[in-house]
Every structure is written in structure tokens, then in C-alpha cells.
Amino acid sequence: MKDNGSTKYDLLIERLCETFGALYQGVTIDKNWLCERFGIAERTAYRDLARLAHVLDEVSNGRFKLTANLLPSLHMGHLAEFANFAGVAHLFPHHDGQSLRKRMNNADNIAIHGASSRENQQYGDLMNSLDKAMTDRTEVTCFYRGKSRRLQPYRLINHYGLWYLAAVEQGRLKSFELARIAQFAATQIAFEPDASIIEELDTTSGIRFGKRTDVTLHVSAHAATFVTRRPLFPAQRLLKEHEDGSITIATAISDQNTLFRWLRYWLPDIRIVAPATLSTAFMKDLQARCEPTTSEQPQDA
Known part of the structure; x- marks a missing residue:
């Protein structure tokens, strides 16, 4: 003993x-x-x-x-x-780490279907060059969408499987898809990072930047389950749950066209409550899309 x-x-x-x-x-x-x-x-x-x-x-x-x-x-x-x-x-x-290792040891029991992506191996050198420029805080030049650009690079963002560069051009924060960047060149021109730009990057989900508009949305009881189990809108927050199972949520958008695409997908389950001007703009946009083109107009007999 x-x-x-x-x-x-x-x-x-x-x-x-x-x-x-x-x-x-x-x-x-x-x-x-x-x-x-x-x-x-x-x-x-x-x-x-x-x-x-x-x-x-x-x-x-x-x-x-x-x-x-x-x-x-x-x-x-x-x-x-x-x-x-x-x-x-x-x-x-x-x-x-230990729990993740255990999941990997039983990988046959799990399937993860995330965002798909193109093969990104060809962008390795570009990403390395951008990484150095961002670390050194130096400007870069490139050709993008038919135009020569001088950019202050801040961050690389993977959005739904595609890589984008968040950079400032002429005082505005924009996103540039790496696949469309051509004639890239680094420079020795230094720039001072802007704290407001970094804050915007830290608080924005996605690749749309700029002034954001607060929007209130009504979501039907049918769609509420999908909207609440995984946020569909930027900065989404629940405002009210209604007795019929529907909900009212708030979001903040910087690009109304992105919001309109989501609303068209979820018609008629999600609608804009406020601001009224944005609701009107959406209805006009939807009506214009539903009108037949000239070639589709019925011909007189």
C-alpha cells in the first residue's frame, strides 16, 4: 500500500x-x-x-x-x-485544438458544405505582393475594369469563396476582385493608414463599403425560421417577434441593389417597412423588371 x-x-x-x-x-x-x-x-x-x-x-x-x-x-x-x-x-x-483533432479523426462521420471557390493557386504571387504592400503601407498600381488605378491596399477579403482586395482609391474605400486585377505593380510610395477605414473594415460584413442606411424589414412566419437561424442581412438584429410568428428586423446597407436582390429572392416573405423611400424604390425597380421589353410586346394581327 x-x-x-x-x-x-x-x-x-x-x-x-x-x-x-x-x-x-x-x-x-x-x-x-x-x-x-x-x-x-x-x-x-x-x-x-x-x-x-x-x-x-x-x-x-x-x-x-x-x-x-x-x-x-x-x-x-x-x-x-x-x-x-x-x-x-x-x-x-x-x-x-484537441476537439478539432478528434473531429478530424472521425472525418467520415461529418460532411461540411461551405462556399465553393475557384482554384486560387494562380493568385499566390499577387497575394504575396499585396500582403507585403499592406504590411509596408505602400501604394500599388494595377489595371482594373478597363481603367488604370492607384490604390492604397488595406485588407484581403474572402467573400463567398472569391478573393477581393479592400483598398482606397481617391479617398474612397472600394473592393477589387483579384481575378480582374491586371498589370499589378508595387510602388515605394508610403501612405498613412486611416483609422476610420480600419474601423469600417472591422465592422462591415461583405465587400460593400460606404455610408450605410438603416433599414427595417418585416419577415413572414414562414421565412422567420430561415432568417433567425443564420443572419441573412448585414448587422442584422431582431426588433420584435409578432404573435403570428412573423418578426421585424433591422439591418444596415451600403448598397441598395444588394438588398433588392435578396428581397426579390424572398418575395413575398420579406418586405421593407422603413424607410418609405427605399420601399418605393424597390417597388419601382421590381415593376420595371416585370414589364415586357419591346421585342416581347404582342404584335397586331
Whole structure:
């Protein structure tokens, strides 16, 4: 039978081994992490940190990672980082590296149908050049849609599987599809990043930029289920749930044509409540599209 001293040291060894395993997978630890993970007192946690001090690097006040020369080139922590970077972490109930690795081990049990994309290998050099220009904050030139452009590049955006460059041209933030960029050239002309541009990029979903208009929409009970389970509109928020199951939502748009395309798709389940001018514009646009062209007009007998 083991005595108390032997049991105590066995627990210490198990605790340190588990801690080192977490560190090896890229986890950052501190005294709180140790206390919560193992149910130990702060004094014991400090002693454990002292025991591991020779293999730890302090990354911030009281927080530690495994020293760089002991970290593997690729670990489960990187897997979680990539899931966040690619915007797919939210697909899974748990998206820490270990949980994602477990899902991948059972890949035959899961199918993910996301946005499709063209083959992007041909844009590798362009993306590398743009990445350098964005890091260095230097302007670039290119030929786009029949016109020479001088751009201040800010960000690369993947929107529904296609890559776009968010850049400022003549004071306006615009999006440029990489597939349409030709005659690209970097310059040595530096520019000062605009904080308002960065804020707009951080708060805008999609590739439509500019002044946004607040819009109120009524959604039928039939469509409410689809609209609430996954937001369909930028900055979508629920305003009211009605007794018949329908809802009223708000959104903010910078391009009315994009909104009109969605409304035509969801007719007659979603309609504009306000502003009235936008509702009128949509009805006129819809009517114009429904009118027959000259070639479709009936001929006199």
C-alpha cells in the first residue's frame, strides 16, 4: 500500500506531465489555469510554475508558454488558430485544438458544405505582393475594369469563396476582385493608414463599403425560421417577434441593389417597412423588371 508521501508525489508527477502536455500543444498557462485545472491552491500553483520555470517563456505578466525551442513546428494549438483565422471555428460546438483533432479523426462521420471557390493557386504571387504592400503601407498600381488605378491596399477579403482586395482609391474605400486585377505593380510610395477605414473594415460584413442606411424589414412566419437561424442581412438584429410568428428586423446597407436582390429572392416573405423611400424604390425597380421589353410586346394581327 502506498503511503501518503508516495501518493502525493504521484499526483505531482501526473499534474506536471499533464501541464507539460498542454504546453506542448501551445496552451498558455498561469496560476489560475493550474488552480482551475487541478483544484489546487495558489501556493501550490506557484510552486508548479517554479518547477517548470526552466522550460517556460513569460508572454505577459504571470502568463507562460513553452519555450520556443521546445515547441513542435505544428501542434493542436495551431489547428485552433487556423480554424479561427479561416472563419470556420464557429461551425463546431468546441473549437479547441484537441476537439478539432478528434473531429478530424472521425472525418467520415461529418460532411461540411461551405462556399465553393475557384482554384486560387494562380493568385499566390499577387497575394504575396499585396500582403507585403499592406504590411509596408505602400501604394500599388494595377489595371482594373478597363481603367488604370492607384490604390492604397488595406485588407484581403474572402467573400463567398472569391478573393477581393479592400483598398482606397481617391479617398474612397472600394473592393477589387483579384481575378480582374491586371498589370499589378508595387510602388515605394508610403501612405498613412486611416483609422476610420480600419474601423469600417472591422465592422462591415461583405465587400460593400460606404455610408450605410438603416433599414427595417418585416419577415413572414414562414421565412422567420430561415432568417433567425443564420443572419441573412448585414448587422442584422431582431426588433420584435409578432404573435403570428412573423418578426421585424433591422439591418444596415451600403448598397441598395444588394438588398433588392435578396428581397426579390424572398418575395413575398420579406418586405421593407422603413424607410418609405427605399420601399418605393424597390417597388419601382421590381415593376420595371416585370414589364415586357419591346421585342416581347404582342404584335397586331
